[in-house]
Amino acid sequence: QSQTVWALCAQDGEVRWKSPGVQSRGRAPDLFVVDDRVWYGRPHFHARDLRTGEVVQTMELDQVLESGHHRRCYADKATPNFMISGERGSEFLDLCDDDHSRHNWIRGPCIHGMLPANGLFYVPPHQCFCYPAVRMDGFFAVASRSAAVPSSQRPRREQGPAYGQPSVSRQVTPEDWPTYRQNAYRGGSVTADVPGELQTVWSHQLGGRLTQAVVAYDKAFVAQKDAGTVHCLDLKTGERLWSRSAAGGIDSPPTLVDGWVIFGSRDGSVYCLRADDGQLAWRFHAAPEDRQIVSYDRLESAWPVHGSLLLLNGLVYGTAGRSGFLDGGVSLFALEPSSGELIHETRLEGPWPDIGQPSYPFHKDGYRADVLTTDGQYLYMGRTVLDRELVEADAERLQLVGTQRGDQLEYRIMPGMRLVATGGFLDDTFWNRTWWMYSYVWPGFHYAQQAPKSGQMLVFDDENTYTVKHYTTRNRHSPMLFPGSGYLVFADRNDNEPLFYRGEGQPEPIPWEIELPEDTRWTIYQDAAVDKGPGFTRSAPALWTSWVDVRVEAMALAGEHLLLAGPPDVVPEQDPLAALDGRMGGVLRVVHATDGQTIADYPLSARPAFDGLIAARGRVLLSTDDGSILCFGAVDSSQQEPQP
Structure with a gap:
């Protein structure tokens, strides 16, 4: 729990304003300054005017940031449009509208977390095993644009010189190993x-x-x-x-x-x-x-x-x-x-x-x-x-x-x-x-x-x-x-x-x-x-x-x-x-x-x-x-x- 939020003048250290802190599950809350607004809290977010400390915007995100997971052991991130939280995976909290989204299938590693940069979202490998049926492995970068599958104009199938002309040897016997792990059951x-x-x-x-x-x-x-x-x-x-x-x-x-x-x-x-x-x-x-x-x-x-x-x-x-x-x-x-x-x-x-x-x-x-x-x-x-x-x-x-x-x-x-x-x-x-x-x-x-x-x-x-x-x-x-x-x-x-x-x-x-x-x-x-x-x-x-x-x-x-x-x-x-x-x-x-x-x-x-x-x-x-x-x-x- 953060007891107090302080705003000090960078030139002389003078206190410009201070406000009560907020509870933030798992560790101290992150502070983000976006468009002269100071954001903090979880799951009840406040945005205060950078110069006066006046509350100018709030977001109640209990549904997006439910309990049941601790916060990740890395800092959240922010862009001009989103705060990106690491609660269960990566939660994109919309600072401009109510278009919040939850992505439990991608998560960052301890300490470093994930990184928005260059118009991409970089996700390093991590050691957690929640959501094993959908979690992504490896280090990858994803883009924000829609990826609707287009209708390709190229033919789906091409024929080669051997089309319709099979091999002389065509029989597979029980002693063979004709596929990955020998059979369709993958029995090995x-x-x-x-x-x-x-x-x-x-x-x-x-x-x-x-x-x-x-x-x-x-x-x-x-x-x-x-x-x-x-x-x-x-x-x-x-x-x-x-x-x-x-x-x-x-x-x-x-x-x-x-x-x-x-x-x-x-x-x-x-x-x-x-x-x-x-x-x-x-x-x-x-x-x-x-x-x-x-x-x-x-x-x-x-x-x-x-x-x-x-x-x-x-x-x-x-x-x-x-x-x-x-x-x-x-x-x-x-x-x-x-x-x-x-x-x-x-x-x-x-x-x-x-x-x-x-x-x-x-x-x-x-x-x-x-x-x-x-x-x-x-x-x-x-x-x-x-x-x-x-x-x-x-x-x-x-x-x-x-x-x-x-x-x-x-x-x-x-x-x-x-x-x-x-x-x-x-x-x-x-x-x-x-x-x-x-x-x-x-x-x-x-x-x-x-x-x-x-x-x-x-x-x-x-x-x-x-x-x-x-x-x-x-x-x-x-x-x-x-x-x-x-x-x-x-x-x-x-x-x-x-x-x-x-x-x-x-x-x-x-x-x-x-x-x-x-x-x-x-x-x-x-x-x-x-x-x-x-x-x-x-x-x-x-x-x-x-x-x-x-x-x-x-x-x-x-x-x-x-x-x-x-x-x-x-x-x-x-x-x-x-x-x-x-x-x-x-x-x-x-x-x-x-x-x-x-x-x-x-x-x-x-x-x-x-x-x-x-x-x-x-x-x-x-x-x-x-x-x-x-x-x-x-x-x-x-x-x-x-x-x-």
Whole structure:
């Protein structure tokens, strides 16, 4: 609380006027001088004449600045037209009219906050995790002008020389890995086994940041993310057969369909190449117009398309855009694979909040683009559920009052069991507040460090889910990391659903990992009033647990073998970050899927790429951070020395 506001003459320090202070939740109020008016207060704002101290304007903004959040730990900002508050996200308080607005999906970092300048609003990355379904990551700048989607005059589809002339090899077998994480469910598993004992068959240095590989037609396909180039390699020898570049980056691997190689690009287009020779069959312009922005020092569309598209019931589905609150929203589309014909399309925008209605501190309706997944019936884009004609479907909302302030908490139950990543499938930061989860649940804001089938990465088959948790203890606010203490790998039955314990009529939560230090274990019986909510736990034990000395950053399941890859979990005294920064290479570990016991370790000269591990046709392919792709296969018995 500020007791008094003083106005002193800058020349002689004489008191010109003073007025009573105001209460301002969380910290001292900010003072802004705009057009000779001194603004202060919260949520009851006063504007006083700069020279006389007389109140000349007031604003009552209880609805815009509700309680339920503390003020951010950075100063508010102001422009000639707005005060910009950081309560839940960024609230634009109109100094000239009553056109106030609330933007919970963008928030600034501690100390620095956000910055209006150059006609833009600059938003650095922050460490909060409210509104995970809509929050924007990274450092970005947004403009104030309307971004209504224009009607483009250019043709949506272009035909190339390979149009209507498919590859000779068109069959995809169950042993292949034809799409991101092997199948439309994104399970990261294949039924065909790989040997427990492996040797390097070939390696190919491509350079740059590589995606996960995909395999079919006796070929391996991998994309250089920044160069936007797809490479086709012979699966047996590693020889490069062809390369083809798009006009933008490719952030995830292509999808192989009937002899075609189909992928999206950051240039806002979808490309279809013939698998035999890389010739273009068609290109579909998914972005509504050819407008470019600068992203990570490169030009890309304001409506980028993820590289990995979803193949479901003979159509390929994808998204164009970033957020329902940016550039007219996120477009979703379904294309016929051989022709690129547009079958379904929709656009998801907003919903823009009504400031006359209450908002909630941890969840908000809206949309954020991500790689699509499915439960076999519905499509999922993060929290959003759609049917196969791209009509939005409902999910069950479960709400309860929680936290010390009585805030409303929410999570959702989806119509089917599907894989979700609350930070997005391509987020490689391994933050302690983001989770992968194979479940009916959308966990949203809630913790899941004790939940089954949830962690920093996982793979699954028809019966079981195999997960790695980088974080088994709970830290309420700050990012955290405990290298050198091991990582927890475990298996669960697929029907072992996460439990949000509320008491009556529910299974009892159980402690499940006895090796966790007692003083760091968050009690499984916390009620909803605990700060940030109690989070999810479990009501049935894991099938097995194993602490590993590898920081698992890539996983694949091949028959009875679980494959793990990552840097070693060591902290050298002279160079503590050597392993985390990739200076100590990596480890490929093969373990038994039935009990987690280690079969063999294989040293790697470079750190594995994030989610860059696959298994296909009895071989293991791994992308690494030095731009190489490695192929492992069965040990050649003819080269082994005879045993005495």
